[in-house]
Amino acid sequence: MEKENIYILGIESSCDDTSAAILCNDQILSNVVADQKIHTEYGGVVPELASRAHQQNIVPVVHQALEKAGIKKEQLNAIAFTRGPGLMGSLLVGTSFAKSLAFGLDIPLIDVNHMQAHILTHFIDEKDHKKPPFPFLAMTISGGHTQIVKVNTHFDMEVLGETIDDAVGEAYDKSGKVLGLGYPAGPEIDRRAQLGNPKAYQFTKPKVDGLNFSFSGLKTNILYFIQREVKANPNFIEENLNDICASIQYTIIGILMAKLKLAVKQTGIKHIAIGGGVSANSSIRKALKDAEQKFGWTSYIPKFEYTTDNAAMIAIVGYLKYLEKDFSDFNVMATARLKI
Ligand code: KG4
Ligand code: ZN
DSSP: OOOOOOOEEEEEOSSSSSEEEEEETTEEEEEEEEEGGGGGGGGSHHHHHHHHHHHHHHHHHHHHHHHHHHOOGGGOEEEEEEEEEEEHHHHHHHHHHHHHHHHHOOOOOEEEHHHHHHHHGGGGGOOOOOOOOOEEEEESSSSSSSEEEEEEEEEEEEEEEBSSSOOOOHHHHHHHHTTOSSSOHHHHHHHTTTTTTSSSSSSOOOOOOOTTBOOHHHHHHHHHHHHHHHHOTHHHHHHHHHHHHHHHHHHHHHHHHHHHHHHHHHHOOOEEESSSSGGGGGHHHHHHHHHHHHHHHHEOOOOOOGGGOHHHHHHHHHHHHTTTTTOTTTTOOTTTTTOO
């Protein structure tokens, strides 16, 4: 007997991207992302504007995802949505939309933890992408989070360490602000870093015990350094931008890799996956590829479209939960500080 196909609609609205994706079993049929340009003017995400934009985007984005996938909403088996963590106003838009549609179609509703989704994105069936075997280590690096997680099974995860202040993406974005770059600054710093000298300037590395991270001291160190140099030479930033970006990137990636090495040492696990916006970064990708040769690690790096926030990762968690019949109650609430 042929196996029945399972169609899942995933909805992501935790921060400033409205996204909808359709999955057939573990394969992506569509993944539509509407990013919100409005925040660029403010140099960061403005929560109230984000939730308004989600309200405008959500219907057309879901419509487009269905159309691209070539399926009708009546064919859906379940709807998965981001319950948290994220901005409350933004989460509420996705949550209430998902509830109403699932209720209207009389199909199961599945709530998804955004941080678990960044990790489980590796279980999307893709050509040339191998799925990590359990247990593996996952480092989630984004604008809101920095964690090292031991993944025992799809839904049994232990946080081994996390940031005690800023997230690594914030370190990129705040440094970018000091340098007069647009928001988010990560991609631009990464691009310029490849043209500069990573050892031109030295920044202090935080001293945090164990597997926790800290990035706020580095941010302040960069701010004071730039202020001092600009005082001596008003053109300092323009004249040295690539070198500054390369040095910032070298410091940040050094911090991430040192913690990963310690996690491998402590757990003995050498299968390493990364996820979240900063996993698009060229230096972390290269460092992990190099670690395969140098330390015998196996690295799992997501495709670019599954690094920054997207609904495909929400839909794959929906599919995995669907198989376990792990459905949500209709009174499930959006939870801004949801833990793994
Ligand atoms: O996962 P994500 O889309 O949203 C959150 O959940 O936070 O991550 C966004 C973050 C931003 O801070 C952005 O600057 C950073 O990811 N980012 C990068 C790169 N691409 C995006 N950081 C460094 N290098 C990149 N290539
Ligand atoms: Zn994210």
